[in-house]
Amino acid sequence: MLRPFLYLCAISALSGVYGNCDGSGSCLCTVTGPTVIDFKRQMNSVSDRCEYSLLHDQSTGFSLKANFLERRRRDVSFVDSLTLDFSDSEDIQLLQGHRVTVAGSPVTVNSSVQTFSGVDLSKDQTGVTASFSVNGSSVSVFFDGTTAQIYMADPVNFTYDGLCVDSNNVSSLRLSSDTSCQFKYPDPADNTINCSAVAQQCDVLKSAPFSSCNSKVDPQPYINACNETLCKYPDVDGLRCQFIQAYAKACEKSQVNLQSWMTEAQCLQPKPVCGDRICNSHEFCGEINYNGGCRCREIFAFVYRQSNLLGGPTVCKDNNASLSLVGCLLNEKSIDYTLLHLNDKNCTGVMDPDSHMVTFGFNGDSCGTKVTETSNQIIYKNGIMTSNGSSEVITRQDEIYIEFSCINKKPEMQTVVFRIQGSTVVQYIKSEVWNYSVTMKAFTDGSRTQVLTPDSEVKLNQRIWVELETDGLNGDLVSVVTDSCWATDNQMSNSTPKYDLIMDGCANPDDQTVYVGGNGEGTSNYFSFNMFRFSRSTGEVYLHCKLQLCAKKNNCVPACSRGVRRRRSAKYRDEAPAFLSMGWSH
Ligand SMILES: *[C@@H]1O[C@H](CO)[C@@H](O)[C@H](O)[C@H]1NC(C)=O
Ligand SMILES: *[C@@H]1O[C@H](CO)[C@@H](O)[C@H](O)[C@H]1NC(C)=O
Ligand SMILES: *[C@@H]1O[C@H](CO)[C@@H](O)[C@H](O)[C@H]1NC(C)=O
Ligand SMILES: *[C@@H]1O[C@H](CO)[C@@H](O)[C@H](O)[C@H]1NC(C)=O
Ligand SMILES: *[C@@H]1O[C@H](CO)[C@@H](O)[C@H](O)[C@H]1NC(C)=O
Ligand SMILES: *[C@@H]1O[C@H](CO)[C@@H](O)[C@H](O)[C@H]1NC(C)=O
Ligand SMILES: *[C@@H]1O[C@H](CO)[C@@H](O)[C@H](O)[C@H]1NC(C)=O
Ligand SMILES: *[C@@H]1O[C@H](CO)[C@@H](O)[C@H](O)[C@H]1NC(C)=O
Ligand SMILES: *[C@@H]1O[C@H](CO)[C@@H](O)[C@H](O)[C@H]1NC(C)=O
Secondary structure, eight states: OOOHHHHHHHHHHHHHHOSSSSSSSEEEEEETEEEEETOOOEEEEEESSSSSEEEEETTOOOEEEEEEEEOOTOOOOOEEEEEEEETSSOEEEEEEGGGEEETTTTOOOOOEEEEEEEEEEEOSSSEEEEEEEETTEEEEEEEEESEEEEEEESSSSOOOSSSSTTOOOOOGBBBBOGGGOOOOOOOOTTTTEEEHHHHHGEEEGGSSSSOOOOOSSSSSSHHHHHHHTTTTTTTTHHHHHHHHHHHHHHHHTOOOOOTTHHHHOOOSSOOOTTTTTOOTTTTTEETTEEEEEEEHHHHHHHHHTTOOOOOOOOEEEETTEEEEEEHHHHTTTTOOOOGGGGTTOOOBOEEEEEEEEEEEEEEEEEOOEEEESSSSEEEEEEEEEEEEEEEOOOOOOOEEEEEEEEEEEEEOOOOOOOOOOOOOOEEEEEOOOOOEEEEEEHHHSSSSSSOOTTTTTOOTTOOOEEEEEESSSTTTEEEEEEEEEEEEESSSSTOEEEEEEEEEEOOOOOTTTTTEESTTTSSSEEEEOOOOTTTTTOOOOEEEEEEEEEEEEESOOOOBBBBOOOOOOTTTTSSEEEEEEEEOOO
16 A cells, blocks of 8 residues: 555655646657647647757757658648757667668667667667667657657756747747748648548547546647648548557556557557558658558659659660659559560569669660651650550559650751851750761861861862761661752852752762762761862852751662762651751862
């Protein structure tokens, strides 16, 4: 009989002395979802995605910080990770997936207590607990990925501040210096939520079996936290039960054991089995088909969802085409990426272990790519699709077909006039497609090594070689055809007098000095001629060329024969040739 008496006596004595928390002699702070229930049982909520001080000891500099992040809606944040910041030793972080880092490095924690930098860490199925002491007061921090609960004995000399001490002025305890985490996203209200029904559901904390705890732990802040959150965020991922569980744990801490509360509150499947599941920073663990899986955080996913896309955009680079699908978007639609492939079944996707992006790609015409040609572009098209030759009787996969393509835009008509002796013209054909450049250079030797520079002297009847070179095209698939080249005595390509060197892809039959080499055979070609000047003119010569791209499956080599001008074979011709000019003055 003596013991209980002494115990009660001790409690009342403590509550007389220690008035910093709720008067019970111990301090409890609960952070669940966006809400904070502080030591004085005040409930407030965080509405942005910043880091906040939960508990800070002015005497030692110790600080417990919480970072908040959005989940399915951009305008509601959830406590996402905790940082224990000891001014004199390494930081410890409690993260999603029951993970722990010490000084940034992951450590494995299990049910037996291990001590890191004076902090006792342990883990059970429900979450991770860190226990330590701050200037003589013992503090215990529990975190399960959705709820953080902080307990400490009410200290004699109370030197603390933070949201757990007083949550009334939330913004004053924001730590993030970068204001981008405060940006407010205007997500429309969820009109499927019935707030009065939510209020009724949250009120369950006032009835049995919870009522047996009501005198020890005031249910009202928990009810308010539940009601306020679920009135704007859907009851998914076990959210309602999360608030009820937070209350049950607080009761447990006050020695009230709530029998069968899960059954009573219909929380038998309290939340998706997330446990140790590791999602990356743009994902969180949530419910997918009654199980736990990595879902996309909404700020990351928003741009995809707006356009109803699973990934992208197509990346066309170095003649490779690739499309990346977002792992968490596939998860949400229960699409197994290993069952997806390109036209050629052997071309499957590769998942990056960190970003969870699943990348499909082809190079040129590989992987069953279909190559088609229009008047101004050559298109390389493939698609990501589900296996259809499946031998299974049933399938739970949606049929998927995501077409993606890269194109070679045929160079556009452009006058690249460069004044005299420029010797090199580089024109980048910028398309949303494969990038390649077209260069025109003049040389004074047949091996095309002596570039004509602004200082070079060009004599009449001197032989000149002009190279039309492209860089970045896939020579297995396309070739470049010089359609025509002509000279004028000024910058205007359409001026007169005009002298033809190449016509319809062939040397001007009337000028025996013109030789055309490799036209239509590859991604570069050249021609040569003997220098001349315009008889009644200033002595300037400007050279202009029109180029074409041709898909190699066609015959791209112009049919020419000396002395006879044939009708154009015209396979390579189109309406949008590239146009390059260069000039000399004598
Ligand atoms: C502990 O707190 C007291 C004030 O309550 C302070 O005087 C003392 O320096 C603190 N101890 C440490 C180790 O910071
Ligand atoms: C916990 O981990 C420690 C160190 O890794 C190991 O020595 C111990 O056996 C583990 N305990 C259990 C119960 O797995
Ligand atoms: C509380 O503070 C007072 C005055 O600063 C000091 O004398 C006393 O030792 C402190 N008590 C504890 C437990 O730190
Ligand atoms: C909240 O804190 C900020 C910054 O510390 C302060 O400017 C503001 O007046 C405070 N608001 C209230 C209501 O105390
Ligand atoms: C909202 O819920 C309340 C209580 O469950 C119910 O009486 C009411 O009809 C519901 N309102 C709508 C629009 O469903
Ligand atoms: C529940 O929350 C909503 C939104 O914050 C509020 O309008 C309503 O009064 C609350 N109901 C109760 C019973 O607290
Ligand atoms: C393009 O594809 C080839 C062959 O598939 C590969 O070797 C190369 O690394 C790829 N380049 C890029 C930029 O992806
Ligand atoms: C796919 O790969 C298998 C095995 O490597 C090979 O036998 C088959 O010919 C390939 N199919 C195609 C369409 O390339
Ligand atoms: C095209 O390639 C050139 C050279 O590699 C580069 O300087 C240019 O920025 C590229 N353009 C685009 C649009 O990627």
